Amino acid sequence: MSERPWSELGFVSLRTARFIALSVLVLGSASVGWADDPLPSWNDTATKQAIQAFVERTTKPGSSNFVPVLERIAVFDNDGTLWCEQPVYVQAEFIFARIHAMAPQHPEWKTQEPFAAVLKDDKSGIAAAGEKGLLELLTVTHTGMTTEAFSQTVTDWIATAKHPKTGKLYTQMVYQPMRELLRYLRANGYKTYIVSGGGIEFMRPWTEAVYGIPPEQVIGSYGQLAFEMQNGKPVLRKLTKVGLIDDHAGKPVGIQTMIGRRPVMAFGNSDGDLEMLQWTTAGKGPRFGLIVHHTDAEREWAYDRQSHIGKLDKALDAAAAQGWTVVNMKADWKQIFPKDLLSPDRNR
Amino acid sequence: MSERPWSELGFVSLRTARFIALSVLVLGSASVGWADDPLPSWNDTATKQAIQAFVERTTKPGSSNFVPVLERIAVFDNDGTLWCEQPVYVQAEFIFARIHAMAPQHPEWKTQEPFAAVLKDDKSGIAAAGEKGLLELLTVTHTGMTTEAFSQTVTDWIATAKHPKTGKLYTQMVYQPMRELLRYLRANGYKTYIVSGGGIEFMRPWTEAVYGIPPEQVIGSYGQLAFEMQNGKPVLRKLTKVGLIDDHAGKPVGIQTMIGRRPVMAFGNSDGDLEMLQWTTAGKGPRFGLIVHHTDAEREWAYDRQSHIGKLDKALDAAAAQGWTVVNMKADWKQIFPKDLLSPDRNR
Numbered sequence: 001m002s003e004r005p006w007s008e009l010g011f012v013s014l015r016t017a018r019f020i021a022l023s024v025l026v027l028g029s030a031s032v033g034w035a036d037d038p039l040p041s042w043n044d045t046a047t048k049q050a051i052q053a054f055v056e057r058t059t060k061p062g063s064s065n066f067v068p069v070l071e072r073i074a075v076f077d078n079d080g081t082l083w084c085e086q087p088v089y090v091q092a093e094f095i096f097a098r099i100h101a102m103a104p105q106h107p108e109w110k111t112q113e114p115f116a117a118v119l120k121d122d123k124s125g126i127a128a129a130g131e132k133g134l135l136e137l138l139t140v141t142h143t144g145m146t147t148e149a150f151s152q153t154v155t156d157w158i159a160t161a162k163h164p165k166t167g168k169l170y171t172q173m174v175y176q177p178m179r180e181l182l183r184y185l186r187a188n189g190y191k192t193y194i195v196s197g198g199g200i201e202f203m204r205p206w207t208e209a210v211y212g213i214p215p216e217q218v219i220g221s222y223g224q225l226a227f228e229m230q231n232g233k234p235v236l237r238k239l240t241k242v243g244l245i246d247d248h249a250g251k252p253v254g255i256q257t258m259i260g261r262r263p264v265m266a267f268g269n270s271d272g273d274l275e276m277l278q279w280t281t282a283g284k285g286p287r288f289g290l291i292v293h294h295t296d297a298e299r300e301w302a303y304d305r306q307s308h309i310g311k312l313d314k315a316l317d318a319a320a321a322q323g324w325t326v327v328n329m330k331a332d333w334k335q336i337f338p339k340d341l342l343s344p345d346r347n348r
Numbered sequence: 349m350s351e352r353p354w355s356e357l358g359f360v361s362l363r364t365a366r367f368i369a370l371s372v373l374v375l376g377s378a379s380v381g382w383a384d385d386p387l388p389s390w391n392d393t394a395t396k397q398a399i400q401a402f403v404e405r406t407t408k409p410g411s412s413n414f415v416p417v418l419e420r421i422a423v424f425d426n427d428g429t430l431w432c433e434q435p436v437y438v439q440a441e442f443i444f445a446r447i448h449a450m451a452p453q454h455p456e457w458k459t460q461e462p463f464a465a466v467l468k469d470d471k472s473g474i475a476a477a478g479e480k481g482l483l484e485l486l487t488v489t490h491t492g493m494t495t496e497a498f499s500q501t502v503t504d505w506i507a508t509a510k511h512p513k514t515g516k517l518y519t520q521m522v523y524q525p526m527r528e529l530l531r532y533l534r535a536n537g538y539k540t541y542i543v544s545g546g547g548i549e550f551m552r553p554w555t556e557a558v559y560g561i562p563p564e565q566v567i568g569s570y571g572q573l574a575f576e577m578q579n580g581k582p583v584l585r586k587l588t589k590v591g592l593i594d595d596h597a598g599k600p601v602g603i604q605t606m607i608g609r610r611p612v613m614a615f616g617n618s619d620g621d622l623e624m625l626q627w628t629t630a631g632k633g634p635r636f637g638l639i640v641h642h643t644d645a646e647r648e649w650a651y652d653r654q655s656h657i658g659k660l661d662k663a664l665d666a667a668a669a670q671g672w673t674v675v676n677m678k679a680d681w682k683q684i685f686p687k688d689l690l691s692p693d694r695n696r
């Protein structure tokens with residue numbers, strides 16, 4: 001039997017996908033398509049049981065909590081929920097790498113902050129530049145070019161960029177239990193979306209290969225675009241003007257604008273996800289909220305209320321008050337990172 | 349055999365949908381799932397042949413023009429492409445109806461323009477109010493309320509609102525050949541999107557029932573939203589500040605922001621669709637552009653270069669220069685409007 005649910009098989013022809021769906025039906029088995037445990041990297045704790053119980057009661061025909069397939073929307077934060085965000089957001093590393101790559105064309109950066117600090121890998125110097133400095137770095141590395149040129153830059157970088165502590169590719173610093181959860185939900189008719197504070201154009205080039213989430217199901221922060229002709233060809237140029245900051249209150253706004261329906265399930269890990277969880281779980285009918293709590297200093301990182309990155313304070317209180325499920329990473333996850341090698345080029 | 353392709357069956361369980369896909373496979377037939385002609389309301393002209401030839405060469409495994417399922421994106425303008433836009437945009441009729449409905453709470457409107465003109469059904473008075481007046485009408489009827497309240501207003505109105513000339517429901521003033529085309533494309537693995545200058549929140553409540561296009565595949569003009577608590581419950585309130593005007597150059601911008609990939613096929617009918625067609629057809633590999641030319645004064649309307657609504661001038665020249673397919677409504681469409689009664693509540 002296939003290890004992968006049919007919904008991930010979009011890169012084969014529809015006819016073949018149907019044939020595989022048919023094989024699954026004919027050759028045996030439960031609706032999820034796994035021989036046994038769809039969530040093998042999760043320990044058999046209350047957290048795993050809560051997830052499975054919710055999926056079962058929302059997908060079983062005749063259940064009083066049944067949710068029609070078209071309404072099965074599940075939204076996931078990315079940084080700290082689907083992949084590692086420590087010791088610094090991956091997108092920040094991308095920005096620093098771009099500054100290094102662009103430096104030969106900008107000799108003035110050697111003495112000009114915040115660029116000089118980046119070129120010297122001087123973290124405290126970068127921090128000293130504050131929000132204004134970061135915005136300058138973001139503008140220089142993320143705007144002015146066409147969407148296609150930017151996408152190519154991301155694709156090239158992510159293919160080889162490695163985590164500073166583990167030396168693994170960033171695309172291997174994703175959480176295996178969450179990958180299994182994404183697959184499990186899709187196999188049960190849920191449409192999985194990313195709703196991240198990170199850049200929409202930074203995520204889209206690789207989410208399909210790494211998470212099975214296609215570009216049109218990725219919501220993130222974005223700038224405005226200008227449609228224009230360059231050498232007689234239409235292009236979209238990335239502008240500095242903000243379109244959406246998809247964090248905190250921006251998350252439900254992004255969801256409404258891009259999806260137009262309220263999700264049934266929402267997954268986050270920080271205060272930046274609070275409003276998304278509030279919006280999702282305030283809907284009528286069955287709703288599910290989950291917070292990934294980073295509690296494993298040995299295998300990953302342990303951080304919450306006081307953390308600079310991924311601060312989890314108000315949302316942790318809200319989880320207790322609202323009955324959201326909280327993942328205790330140390331106790332609930334048997335394995336954190338994937339054992340298999342992921343190729344970002346799998347689907348191309 | 350089922351008349352409707354499996355992709356429209358999202359409202360039944362995934363398992364049932366699989367079973368139906370299985371039945372289609374086992375009980376007979378071609379990949380499209382129809383006994384014979386998938387486009388029965390199209391005359392057998394060069395237009396129909398061009399559409400079918402393109403779909404066949406992009407979906408046939410082994411074809412040099414094969415497009416993987418995940419990349420099969422087709423975008424459709426709405427007003428004048430999927431439904432009637434004469435003698436006035438349907439959304440304008442909605443605005444006028446809302447002004448009438450809200451008038452009892454606004455006695456001052458009896459003497460205040462542009463409201464007074466609307467209440468007297470004085471079309472030239474409304475026209476005289478110009479763009480500023482229209483913006484005022486739009487603001488009063490489309491902002492200030494929550495997204496849920498607005499959606500309910502649209503749902504209630506569209507259930508009974510009728511076309512001023514034909515007396516039919518607006519949801520029956522959709523083009524039957526285009527409905528068949530939407531189904532045919534979906535049955536061939538294309539994901540169908542609306543990309544309209546109309547309001548995103550005005551379309552989403554009914555597109556699923558009428559076109560089989562779910563809210564998350566509807567792109568339109570939108571205003572910004574505010575996330576806030578009302579009586580302890582989170583809501584999204586519609587603001588007057590513009591998010592996107594999804595017309596002309598705004599269409600490729602909306603496509604890139606919401607979908608993040610370039611469509612393979614684009615369908616429009618006016619100069620407002622020109623940039624969307626340019627952006628789509630400038631992509632590498634096989635691309636298809638189509639313009640619906642309103643040429644049938646008897647069964648619908650005949651208009652193009654000089655029309656106030658749905659002006660088709662530059663895009664008609666571009667179609668000739670770029671080799672886009674042009675629908676001659678009078679010659680190419682056997683039937684214009686559906687014979688069957690559509691219920692907007694079909695999927696609810």
